[in-house]
Structure formats: C-alpha cells, structure tokens
Amino acid sequence: MVLRETDLIPIYQHLHQIPEIGLQEHETQAYLLSIIGKMPQDWLTIKTIPTLDTAILVKVSGLKHDYRIGYRTDIDALPVTENTGLPFASTHPGVMHACGHDIHMSVALGILSYFAENRPATDMVFMFQPAEENASGGQRLYESGALTGDWMPDEIFAFHDNPNLPTGAIGCRMGTLFAGTCEIHAHLSGKSGHAAYPHQANDMVVAGAALVSQLQTIVARNVDPIQSGVVTLGHFTAGTIGNVIAGEAQIDGTIRALTQEMNMHIQRRVRTITEGIALAYDCNIDLKLNQGGYYPVENNDAITADFIKYMQDDDDVNFIETKPAMTGEDFGYLIHQIPGTMFWLGVDSPYSLHSENMVPHTAAIMSGVDAMTGFLTHRNALHK
Numbered sequence: 218m219v220l221r222e223t224d225l226i227p228i229y230q231h232l233h234q235i236p237e238i239g240l241q242e243h244e245t246q247a248y249l250l251s252i253i254g255k256m257p258q259d260w261l262t263i264k265t266i267p268t269l270d271t272a273i274l275v276k277v278s279g280l281k282h283d284y285r286i287g288y289r290t291d292i293d294a295l296p297v298t299e300n301t302g303l304p305f306a307s308t309h310p311g312v313m314h315a316c317g318h319d320i321h322m323s324v325a326l327g328i329l330s331y332f333a334e335n336r337p338a339t340d341m342v343f344m345f346q347p348a349e350e351n352a353s354g355g356q357r358l359y360e361s362g363a364l365t366g367d368w369m370p371d372e373i374f375a376f377h378d379n380p381n382l383p384t385g386a387i388g389c390r391m392g393t394l395f396a397g398t399c400e401i402h403a404h405l406s407g408k409s410g411h412a413a414y415p416h417q418a419n420d421m422v423v424a425g426a427a428l429v430s431q432l433q434t435i436v437a438r439n440v441d442p443i444q445s446g447v448v449t450l451g452h453f454t455a456g457t458i459g460n461v462i463a464g465e466a467q468i469d470g471t472i473r474a475l476t477q478e479m480n481m482h483i484q485r486r487v488r489t490i491t492e493g494i495a496l497a498y499d500c501n502i503d504l505k506l507n508q509g510g511y512y513p514v515e516n517n518d519a520i521t522a523d524f525i526k527y528m529q530d531d532d533d534v535n536f537i538e539t540k541p542a543m544t545g546e547d548f549g550y551l552i553h554q555i556p557g558t559m560f561w562l563g564v565d566s567p568y569s570l571h572s573e574n575m576v577p578h579t580a581a582i583m584s585g586v587d588a589m590t591g592f593l594t595h596r597n598a599l600h601k
C-alpha cells in the first residue's frame with residue numbers, strides 16, 4: 218500500500234512521541250522497520266549496519282541496475298524538553314524532535330512506499346541515518362562501508378524542514394545551501410580558592426569570560442566582511458557558589474562558515490586566541506575542535522539545476538529560491554562524496570528549529586512526498 222496522508226500523519230505523530238538522541242535511536246529504528254516491513258518486499262532489500270546499529274538502508278531494485286539514486290533521511294532528536302502541549306508530545310523526558318527529523322522520516326517512508334509499489338527505472342538506496350545533530354552520522358554511515366558496491370548511490374538527495382517557509386514550499390539554491398560547522402569544546406583549569414584571597418587562586422570565571430569576549434572578536438576582526446562566519450558559544454559553566462573562586466570552567470560552542478577555507482581560518486583563530494588566554498591567565502585550556510564531517514552542503518551544479526527546473530515547472534509545487542543558511546548538516550559529508558542536492562521543505566512555524574515550541578505543519582508531509590516522488594521518477598527516467 219502506498220502510504221498517503223491518513224497513514225503518514227499517525228506515523229509522524231508516533232515518531233514524534235519516541236524521539237531519541239543520536240546513536241540511541243533503537244525504538245525509532247524498530248518502528249521504522251515495522252513500517253517498511255509492511256510494504257511489498259518484491260524488489261526491496263533491507264540492510265542494517267553492525268557498526269552503526271540504529272541505521273537502516275533499503276535498496277529498491279529497479280528495472281535496470283547500472284545507476285543508483287540515493288535518498289537520505291536523518292532519524293535522531295535533540296536533548297530538548299518539549300513545551301508544545303501537543304496531544305502526541307514526546308514521551309521521552311528531555312528529548313524532542315525539535316529539528317523536525319520526524320517530518321523527514323515520514324516523507325522518506327511515503328516516498329519509499331511509492332517505489333515499493335511502482336518499480337523504478339533504476340536502482341534506489343534509501344538511507345535512514347542516525348546522529349545528524351551530534352555525532353557525525355553522515356560520515357559514520359559513509360565510513361561504515363555499507364554504501365560500497367551495489368549500495369553506493371551515483372547521486373543523492375535529502376531535505377531539511379524549514380519553519381520560515383510556507384507549508385509545503387520547496388526551497389533550494391545553486392551552490393552552498395548550508396554552512397560547514399565545527400564544534401568548540403574548551404575546558405579551563407586553574408586554582409580554586411577563597412573569594413577573599415584572589416591573589417592565591419587562579420580564577421577560571423575571569424579567564425573564561427576573557428576567552429568568550431576574545432573569541433567574539435573573530436567574526437568582527439578576522440572575517441572578510443564580504444564573506445561571513447559565526448562563532449556562537451552556547452554553553453559556559455564555572456564554579457559552584459559566589460564566595461569560592463572557580464578552578465574549572467567549561468565552554469562549548471560552534472563555528473559556522475559557508476566555505477571550508479573560512480571554517481579552517483576561524484578554527485585557526487580560535488586556537489591562537491585560546492593559547493593566548495591560557496598564557497595571559499596562567500591556566501591550562503584543553504581545546505577540542507571537532508568538525509566531524511559537517512562540511513558546507515554544496516549542491517552539485519547539474520543535478521541542482523535540474524532539480525530547480527523540475528520544481529519550478531511543477532504547477533503543484535511552490536518553489537522558492539533561498540539564501541544560504543548558517544545551519545549545519547552532516548549531509549555536507551555525504552554530498553562531498555556523492556554529487557547531489559539538498560533542499561528545504563517549508564513547515565511554517567513561528568518557532569525556530571531546536572525550539573521547545575517548534576510545531577511543524579504536517580500538511581508539508583504530502584507536499585514533500587508528492588514533489589519528490591515526481592522528481593525521483595523523473596531522475597530515474599533519465600537513466601533508464
């Protein structure tokens with residue numbers, strides 16, 4: 218049975234209720250397998266990966282086997298406590314599909330169910346990929362070796378939901394769609410002591426505050442204003458109580474840049490400034506910069522031109538040309554290995570991605586399924 222709105226909305230609601238952090242998506246995987254298992258299996262092959270044990274790959278054997286089209290969805294959620302008040306809110310305390318990967322999975326199931334009933338002209342590989350948010354799932358999937366041989370796509374597609382676009386709209390652009398990211402983790406160690414004797418201690422609140430301030434000069438002073446970059450430090454903890462000088466601090470953040478060169482440039486400045494602060498404040502700073510394959514998502518020219526033309530020509534699609542975004546995606550790793558296109562699907566929410574209030578409009582699910590079923594059929598036909 219091809220999954221349509223009356224099937225996909227309850228599936229979406231169930232997935233929304235069982236969000237799991239990256240690499241722990243066991244309940245999600247079991248549920249996805251139960252849905253995929255009910256599709257006709259005549260030309261489907263399902264594969265799991267021992268070294269990435271929450272992932273699922275599904276190959277759709279087409280009428281011909283000399284070309285393979287890849288379609289990827291991410292399946293993980295975020296450590297966010299849901300505050301939507303939805304009747305189908307998260308049942309997993311402190312975890313929420315606040316980035317809409319439940320929408321991504323529902324659309325992927327809808328598309329897969331279509332091709333399970335309607336044999337495509339060429340082979341297809343559907344990837345249900347863990348750990349987009351925090352643990353380099355795209356890179357792990359590629360490096361697991363599971364995509365080698367007749368599982369390796371020749372081209373690849375994925376989307377991310379977008380609260381700023383009208384429900385069901387498809388957004389895309391030539392070139393870079395998403396920034397490359399790099400996580401910053403800095404642990405500062407000095408000497409704790411009594412608040413009344415600062416000269417006998419080495420205060421990590423002060424050193425940490427200086428580090429935060431100095432890192433914030435990078436974009437203002439070291440990034441070509443014609444280009445762009447972001448340094449956000451979203452986490453800073455230090456100390457325990459007001460009258461004890463803190464001997465430890467932890468600062469975590471993220472770098473964003475639209476080119477890998479700029480990302481590397483900002484990483485170098487973070488390193489140099491951190492070394493300077495350690496020297497100036499006579500402390501130890503253990504700095505870890507972790508890019509983890511979150512490269513800029515650079516859309517392939519030929520495939521993306523075809524994607525945009527198809528969507529513009531389809532009267533049922535509201536196509537919007539979008540600007541590059543500073544959000545990151547581990548699809549950046551996959552698209553560096555396999556040419557393809559990433560795009561946005563509008564879900565029109567007043568709350569941003571990662572907000573505890575984010576509620577995507579579920580009408581977007583069928584818009585995504587229909588647009589991509591049509592487009593993938595078109596791409597298949599180019600290779601028959």
Ligand SMILES: CC(=O)N[C@@H](CCC[C@H](N)C(=O)O)C(=O)O
Pocket residue numbers: 316349350351352377398399400470471472511543544545546547570
């Ligand atoms: C779509 C989205 O929100 N993706 C995440 C990717 C995070 C990458 C990495 N963990 C980092 O924080 O740099 C995003 O925050 O953009």
